[in-house]
Amino acid sequence: MEIKAAVREVTGKRPVRRLRKQGFIPGVVYGPDVEPINIVLEANQFKKLVGKISESVPIKLVLEREGKTEVFDVFMKKVQIDKVTDEILHIDFYKPAAGRTMKINIPVKIVGKAIGVEKGGILEVMRNEIPVETLPTAVLEYIEVDVSNLDVGDSLHVGDLKLPEGMKTLLSKDEVVVTVLSPAGEEEETSVSQAAPTEPEVIKKGKKEEEEEEE
Template identity: 55%
Template sequence: MEHVVTAQLRTVVGKKRAVRRLRSQGIIPAVAYGPGVEKPLNIGLKKNEFLKIFKHVSESTPLTLVVTDDSGKELFKHLAFIKMVQYDKVTDEVKHVDFYIPEAHHKMRINVPIHVVGKAAGVEKGGILEVVHHEVVVEALPDKVPEVIEIDVTNLGLGETIRVKDVKLPEGVKIDLDPEDVLVTVIVPRGLEVEETAPAAETTEPEVLKKGKKEEEEEEE
């Protein structure tokens, strides 16, 4: 799904009173910068329109940023990512947004969240699922960046792990970690280990005793 964010070029910059006036008019001040733009663009976002989109996106969601002038003429259109969001300390409302404009056809590095799906088989047996990395740095072309990395843990048993090398990624996408780094694991509680090993000891002991008894009978004969 394409997310289009429309913004208007902003001429008022740095003046607190003027910026407060913008916010009172339902405009969120923002800036767009990065290697894909010659110089930073000071823009304004219509609060209601932006918040509708903001509910469904994250830092790794590719956006189409369209900037217009006062008359509505399109000045700029480019792939963008939300870099940073500032919130009001009292009301928790969005006060300012930074957009990052990557350079087309050049790989970028960006944080992508990990989304675990399914219930691990090991958890069903009493294990504890531990997500070691809730997000990872991904290297990819801007238009190939995945919104999330989905990891299915359904078949993950007690003491088993999913490492970076085990994750299937889209072509051209690379996780910037060692291939052996653990992403998700099922921890075996100490008490559960004792319960699993105890029966094995009990089954071997009678066999030893039985063998010993047979040897004694042979000696008596």
């Protein structure tokens, strides 16, 4: 995934509002080994990609700065959205330090059809995402959870997950990720809860909140 951006020279509420009216989105790049960089990117470019990006999707941010092109390996951490118009107001990109572990939430992807569901049980996903600590180069877009062998009353726990070497979960190994519930006398049905991709933190702001915030 590649996103193009440029250094944002202007700051403050009014100049940033003008940028948005001109079709741009302000943002920032930050991390443990980089000073915060104010950036701007084209709204049309970003809107085409936003549905494909989750917090665990690695992004190559191509930045034009002082006549040179720099490439940053980043993750999208926060998106601020106007709660009235749904306009994207601001984006935070996080650049992890090379060779050092980072903490990140990775979405769960359910695969297979549980035996218990075939019998009328209900598959319930208890954890849509798994917080882990890992090297930036080892981040997964999702953690696959195969539920094919789960019968009614069975569960899969964090300790059952197959994680790559060097990646450790920040949850207890006994925590339930997915379970098959009994229909409990209800009409027999098949219901599979699919986990949505983990999205970067989304903050919806009203006009007053936006005006009070420093860009």
